[in-house]
Amino acid sequence: MVKWLKRYRVLIIAVALVLALCLIPLPYYVEGPGSADNLRAFVTVKKHPDKRAGKFMLTSVALAPARPVTWLYAQLNPHYDVVSESEVNDGQDDQTYNKVQTFYMRSAINEAIATAYAAAHQTYQKTYQGIYVLAVQSNSKFKGRVKVGDTITKVDGHHFSNAQGYQKYIASRGTGKTVQITYRHNGRIKHATAPLIKLSTHRAGIGIQLTDNVKVTTKIPVKVDPGEIGGPSAGLMFSLQIYQQLTNRDLRHGQKIAGTGTINPDGSVGEIGGIDKKIIAAKNAGATVFFAPYVKPTKAVLALEENHQTNYQTAKATAKKYAPNMRVVPVTSFKQAVHYLKTH
Numbered sequence: 516m517v518k519w520l521k522r523y524r525v526l527i528i529a530v531a532l533v534l535a536l537c538l539i540p541l542p543y544y545v546e547g548p549g550s551a552d553n554l555r556a557f558v559t560v561k562k563h564p565d566k567r568a569g570k571f572m573l574t575s576v577a578l579a580p581a582r583p584v585t586w587l588y589a590q591l592n593p594h595y596d597v598v599s600e601s602e603v604n605d606g607q608d609d610q611t612y613n614k615v616q617t618f619y620m621r622s623a624i625n626e627a628i629a630t631a632y633a634a635a636h637q638t639y640q641k642t643y644q645g646i647y648v649l650a651v652q653s654n655s656k657f658k659g660r661v662k663v664g665d666t667i668t669k670v671d672g673h674h675f676s677n678a679q680g681y682q683k684y685i686a687s688r689g690t691g692k693t694v695q696i697t698y699r700h701n702g703r704i705k706h707a708t709a710p711l712i713k714l715s716t717h718r719a720g721i722g723i724q725l726t727d728n729v730k731v732t733t734k735i736p737v738k739v740d741p742g743e744i745g746g747p748s749a750g751l752m753f754s755l756q757i758y759q760q761l762t763n764r765d766l767r768h769g770q771k772i773a774g775t776g777t778i779n780p781d782g783s784v785g786e787i788g789g790i791d792k793k794i795i796a797a798k799n800a801g802a803t804v805f806f807a808p809y810v811k812p813t814k815a816v817l818a819l820e821e822n823h824q825t826n827y828q829t830a831k832a833t834a835k836k837y838a839p840n841m842r843v844v845p846v847t848s849f850k851q852a853v854h855y856l857k858t859h
Contacts, residue, residue: 538582541580541582541586542581542599543599543600544581544603545578545579545580545581545585545595545597546576546598547589547596547792548576548792548793548796549574549576549577549792549793549796550796550800551572551796551800552572553570553572554752555570555571557573557740557741557753557756558737558738558739559738559739560736560757560760561735561737565760567765567766567767568768569768569771570771570772571756571774572771572772572774572797573753574773574797576788577792581597594791607650607663613745614663618647620741620744620745620749622647622726622727622728623747623748623750623753623777623778625641625729625731626778626780627750627753627754628731628757629780630778630782631754631757631761632757632761634758635761637734638734639733640731641729641730642729642731642732643729644666644728644729644730645666645667645698645699646666646678646727646728647664647726648661648664648667649723649726650723650724655722655723656722657696657722657723660705660709661698664700665699665700666699667681667698667721667723668704670684670695670696670697671694671695678725682718686718688711689719690711690712690713692711695708748775748776748777748788750776750779750784751776751777751806751849751852752773752775752776752806755772755849755856758849758853766853766857771800771801771803772856773793773796773797773805774804774806774807774844774846774852775790775807776808776846777808782848782850783848786810786826787826790808790829791829794830794833795833797838797841798834798837798838798841802841803841803842804844805830805834805841805842806846806852807826807831807845807846808826808846808847809845809847810825810826827845831843
């Protein structure tokens, strides 16, 4: 046995080293270009199939826990970055982070449906379900009862039609005043009572980070299945794909059109992260046009970030260097993207 170990010790050490390089976890993540998928596979509109040539493409960023070998690869490849765990999940555990990302995607899909149906003059209805809990402050008196992923539907028995309604009522109660909230947790209705705290805005509040939880229903049935992809950045491209199917207009003219950007209730397009990597994913998939969000920076932003780059500027610079044959188009709204397609 000893002789055998001596004879093969170099091989054993080499195998152990390879395994260590591939398997040992590091406290980092590696970000890189993901995929650029045909949205026809994600969207189904009843009796409105997409038979037009070309593709609308959903771009994504690949994210994976770092190992020594992938960490080294990322250091040597200009399209990859190494980021800390806190930069990725903001200190949340994996389950909470995934829950929030799934909600962001569901919310993006709802806004995309509403935007496309409104533009196509088709019937739809928005139902405000309540305020979705994104995070709970450490000093909140409701901490330990209200969880990330819950939806608050009433405060002191009152249901409001938007987050501002809840915030205005809560602020009127005052710091230290006790309120009862009704919330939905894993499909079950629950209640909790506790005093309000003083927020950083100096107003009274529950002590949560929140966003709207809105459900959209339509007369013409539509189904959007994003698979394992999370986050809000697919809103614009989902809107375009749904609108294409509802109207049957030849918007693509046979082209492969990629892009990214959130979609807001007013149809405006918001910025996202990782757009340089999405440009590479689009280029690898053969896209010839890329829609990039453009949000004009305010004076306050420019004062804080002297070298601030908009999504469009970053995308343009990346394409110029690595995808010179792809046209990067700045968009501020869904209507602007549709206008570009109709006129080009």
